[in-house]
Amino acid sequence: MTLLxxxxxxxxxxxxxxxxxxxxxxxxxxxxxxLDARREGLKRLDDHLD
Structure with missing residues (x-):
């Protein structure tokens, strides 16, 4: 269901x-x-911008 x-x-x-x-x-x-995937994506963006 998560995949959907x-x-x-x-x-x-x-x-x-x-x-x-x-x-x-x-x-x-x-x-x-x-939500966990979104958080991980935002963390990667933050790491990239540092």
Whole structure:
């Protein structure tokens, strides 16, 4: 499911595929990886700019 979010599939569709009752559950379970990837990307940018 994380891959679907990373590929830009809207969260409400990932929610339906995962059969979660609430999109917040989907995001809490799967979006953290996406946030970690963003943080890593920002860290790399910061390291590059130093």
């Amino acid at each position: 979010l990373d590929l830009g599939v809207p969260p409400h569709l990932v929610q339906a595929i995962a059969r979660h009752a609430d999109v917040d559950i989907t995001l809490k379970i799967y979006a953290h990886t996406n």
